[in-house]
Every structure is written in structure tokens, then in C-alpha cells.
Amino acid sequence: MKLYHSPASPYxxxxxxxxxxxxxxxxxxxxAASPSPVKPDPVLSAQNPLGKLPAAVLSDGTLLVGSRTICEYLAAQGSDPTWLPAPGPARWAVLELHDLGDGILDAALVARYETFVRPEAFRWADWVSGQMLKIDTALARLDSxxxxxxxxxxxxxxTVGCALGYLDFRFAHHDWRTANPRLAAWWADFDQIPVMAQTRPA
Amino acid sequence: MKLYHSPASPYxxxxxxxxxxxxxxxxxxxxAASPSPVKPDPVLSAQNPLGKLPAAVLSDGTLLVGSRTICEYLAAQGSDPTWLPAPGPARWAVLELHDLGDGILDAALVARYETFVRPEAFRWADWVSGQMLKIDTALARLDSxxxxxxxxxxxxxxTVGCALGYLDFRFAHHDWRTANPRLAAWWADFDQIPVMAQTRPA
Known part of the structure; x- marks a missing residue:
């Protein structure tokens, strides 16, 4: 499998x-690829017309777009049935966490594009506030x-771990720990697990 | 299952x-719910902390966020194994189309927020161009x-049909048919299928 990759992408x-x-x-x-929404990476776009990371191409030419599909493909090749359980309550429970984590990431990326890609004259504070509210509300749910x-x-x-790691990486000024002490305690330990420590964003 | 719903949402x-x-x-x-990224719907946000449509709540309280997860849940309750095949090449082929359609929708929504939600003074033309390029490149892939x-x-x-229907609904001024005649011919027929005709956006 070919994987279009960036070490800074939480997905x-x-x-x-x-x-x-x-x-x-x-x-x-x-x-390696490093696309931006306003500056596509031509090598990546030739494979993934949406121009986004991650994307994977299988040996038969099938394109897998996005981390959800690629992770599902990997789960089907692996031998840990608890990683992504078969359809049933256990799967919906894992996906509930996955989708909350992914939703935090989606909102964080939107907020980052606003503050680091968009020229300052065109930034809209309400837009960033709306995204940060999504993040904070979802963190409170996870804390519970x-x-x-x-x-x-x-x-x-x-996925929740990758979301919290991304907040630490790009939103270090945003203190989410004080309001969510149980989540913060969980993450302090989870962050040290070898597969998490090995993949910290650079 | 409770489904937070809007007749205008392609998801x-x-x-x-x-x-x-x-x-x-x-x-x-x-x-019924009608959230915006800068104006959450409090009834929806109390269930889905990310504030987005669609979201579903199962009888045991499990939250399903987003159309991908909800559709996967429905597929597991239904009796058509070709709707979303079990893991294997047939599934990855269906997901390839799904993800291209969803990616077109994601880009179209971003472009629409820029032109219909953001105040005019803060709009950035390059941002919309970048999203429209993603749409056009993905449409060309689908045409092939x-x-x-x-x-x-x-x-x-x-999902591809829902994406094309959304372009017809919100981007009627964007002529994608001339450059993609095979896709346009397919959609002319597909749009008439009863489950598509019954769900046209309003």
C-alpha cells in the first residue's frame, strides 16, 4: 500500500x-506530501483528486481517501478484532469515540486554517470561536x-488520543485540561503508550 | 433511532x-435541526457536542455522528449485502465512490459557508477557488x-448522486456537465430513481 504522508497530520x-x-x-x-487547501500538491492530487491527506493506493489501483477508510482497510488486514469490532454494539461504541475525536480534529483544522493560512485581513473571529466551542463541548463530553x-x-x-495530541501540538495556548481533569489524567498516561510516543507530531 | 434532520442537508x-x-x-x-458553524442549535448540541448534522441517537443512548457512521449502522440493520459490502475488494470499491462523493460535498459546503455565512468583508477568493478546484478534479475522476x-x-x-444533486441545488451556476458528459448522462437517469426523486433537497 502506498500512503501519502505528512508527519504533522493528525489523520x-x-x-x-x-x-x-x-x-x-x-x-x-x-x-511525503504537504498540500494546503489553496496550494495543492500536484503529485498527491494526481492520485487523490480531492488533494487531501491521508490517501492510499492499493496494489490493484483502488484509491482509499481519508483516515477512516484507510484505518478500516488496515483493520481488515490485521488480526485484532477489538481494534474495530464487527457490526454490533461494540463497533458503534468504538465509532462514537472515533467520531468525537475526528470531529475535534476537523474543528481544530478549520480553526488553524483560519489563523495560519488565511490572510489576516480576511479572518473572522466568530468563525474561530464557533470551532473552538465545538472542540470544548466535545472535550467536556469525553471528560464525562x-x-x-x-x-x-x-x-x-x-483517535481521541490523536485529537488531544494535536491540541497539544498546535493549540498549546488553549488550556483544556483545567475544565476536563479526568480526560487530562487519562491522556497523561495514554500519551506514553509506545505506539503513541512513536508517532508524536513533528 | 432518533435522527437530527434537515431537508437541505446532502449528508x-x-x-x-x-x-x-x-x-x-x-x-x-x-x-428538525438547522445549525450553522457560528450559530449552534442548542437542542442538537445537547446530543451531538460537535453541533453538526446528521447525528443519531440509538435506544441505548449511543451517539452516531455523521452520515458515514449512521449509514454503516443502517446497513448492518438491513438485508442488502451489496449496499455496503463486508470487508474485501467490493467494500473498498464502494467506499472509493463514497469518499469521492463525500469529498465533493465537503468542499462544496466549505465554499458555501464562505459565500453565504461569512460576512462579505472577510471572504477570500482563493479559498473558494481552492475548493472549486477540488470539486472539478474529483468530478473529472468520476467522469472517467x-x-x-x-x-x-x-x-x-x-453518495455520488447526493453530491451531484447538491451541486444542482446550491451551485446551479457552476456548469460541470459540459466537461463531464458521461457523468452528466449517468446522473440524468440516476436522479429519476424513486429513492433519489423522493429525497430531492427542498
Whole structure:
């Protein structure tokens, strides 16, 4: 599998944690890419017409777009049925965590584009506030369900971890820990797990 | 299942087409919501902390966020194994179409927020151009693979249909048909299928 990759992308991190956990990392050929919404990477766009990371191309030419699909593909190649359980309550529970983590990332990326890609004259404070509110509301929900984050690694708790790691990386000024002490305590430990420590953003 | 719903949302449409096709629509209690990124809907946000549509709540309280997860849940309740095939090449092929359709929708929504939500003084033309380029590049890819869109309804071709229907609904001024005649011909027929005609945006 060819994987279009950037070490700073939290979605790529999810894919790499999945591959490491499932013992599939050696079968992945990484291709560096660094697209922006206003400056596409032509090598990446030739494969993924949406121009986004991560994207993967299988040996039969099938294109996998986005971390959700790539992680699902990896789960199907691996041998840990708890990573992403088969359809049923256990899967919906893992996906609930996954989707909350991914939603935090989506909002964080939107806020970052506003402050680091868009020229200053065109920035709109309400837009960033709206995204930060989504992040804070979702963090509060996760703080109320930290018991669900415990236990074996799976695509749910790892995605939440990648989201918190991204906040630490790009939003270090945003103190989310004071309001969410249980989540902060969980993350202090989870951040040290080898597959998380090995994939910290650079 | 409670579904937070808006008749104008193309992601909600995917969910409703899935439910109608799978014979599950009668089991869905629709709750109207109309959030914006800068003006959350408090009823929706109390359930989905990310404040976005669609969201669903199962009878055991599990939250399903986003059309991908909700459609996957519905597929598991239904009895059409080709709607979203089990892991294997057929699934990755359906998801390839799904993700291209969803990516077109994601870019179209970003472009629409820029032109209909953001105050005029803060709009950035390069941002919209970047999103429209993603849309056009993905449409060209789909035009080259219309043979893959034929055949039975599945989550892949329906998502592409919801994306094209959204372009017709909100971007009627953007002529994508001239450059993509095979895709346009496919859509002219697909748009008439009862589950698509029943769910046209209003």
C-alpha cells in the first residue's frame, strides 16, 4: 500500500498508529506530501483528486481517501478484532469515540486554517470561536466518559488520543485540561503508550 | 433511532436514501435541526457536542455522528449485502465512490459557508477557488469511471448522486456537465430513481 504522508497530520498519525498496532507498518510505502487547501500538491492530487491527506493506493489501483477508510482497510488486514469490532454494539461504541475525536480534529483544522493560512485581513473571529466551542463541548463530553477510553487500544481511544495530541501540538495556548481533569489524567498516561510516543507530531 | 434532520442537508439525504432503500425509514424518528458553524442549535448540541448534522441517537443512548457512521449502522440493520459490502475488494470499491462523493460535498459546503455565512468583508477568493478546484478534479475522476457507477444502488453511487444533486441545488451556476458528459448522462437517469426523486433537497 502506498500512503501519502505528512508527519504533522493528525489523520496520518491515526493511520500510522493503526498500522503499528496491527503489525502492518512495514508493508506501507510512505510518500511525503504537504498540500494546503489553496496550494495543492500536484503529485498527491494526481492520485487523490480531492488533494487531501491521508490517501492510499492499493496494489490493484483502488484509491482509499481519508483516515477512516484507510484505518478500516488496515483493520481488515490485521488480526485484532477489538481494534474495530464487527457490526454490533461494540463497533458503534468504538465509532462514537472515533467520531468525537475526528470531529475535534476537523474543528481544530478549520480553526488553524483560519489563523495560519488565511490572510489576516480576511479572518473572522466568530468563525474561530464557533470551532473552538465545538472542540470544548466535545472535550467536556469525553471528560464525562473517560471510563469508555480505558482498556485495550482501539480505533476509538487512539483517535481521541490523536485529537488531544494535536491540541497539544498546535493549540498549546488553549488550556483544556483545567475544565476536563479526568480526560487530562487519562491522556497523561495514554500519551506514553509506545505506539503513541512513536508517532508524536513533528 | 432518533435522527437530527434537515431537508437541505446532502449528508442527511444520504442517510434517508439508505433508510428508504433498506426499508428502515419507518423506524426513524426525525427531529428538525438547522445549525450553522457560528450559530449552534442548542437542542442538537445537547446530543451531538460537535453541533453538526446528521447525528443519531440509538435506544441505548449511543451517539452516531455523521452520515458515514449512521449509514454503516443502517446497513448492518438491513438485508442488502451489496449496499455496503463486508470487508474485501467490493467494500473498498464502494467506499472509493463514497469518499469521492463525500469529498465533493465537503468542499462544496466549505465554499458555501464562505459565500453565504461569512460576512462579505472577510471572504477570500482563493479559498473558494481552492475548493472549486477540488470539486472539478474529483468530478473529472468520476467522469472517467462512470462504468463503476452503474448497476445496483449502493452507498457509493448514491453518495455520488447526493453530491451531484447538491451541486444542482446550491451551485446551479457552476456548469460541470459540459466537461463531464458521461457523468452528466449517468446522473440524468440516476436522479429519476424513486429513492433519489423522493429525497430531492427542498
Amino acid at each position: 496520518v498519525r491515526k493511520v500510522m498508529v493503526s498500522a503499528l498496532h496491527l503489525g502492518l507498518a512495514e508493508g506501507i510505502e510512505r510518500i 466518559m473517560t471510563d469508555r477510553l480505558q482498556g485495550q487500544l482501539n480505533l476509538g481511544n487512539v | 442527511v439525504r444520504k442517510v434517508m436514501v439508505s433508510a428508504l432503500h433498506l426499508g428502515l425509514a419507518e423506524g426513524i424518528e426525525r427531529i 469511471m462512470t462504468d463503476r457507477l452503474q448497476g445496483q444502488l449502493n452507498l457509493g453511487n448514491v
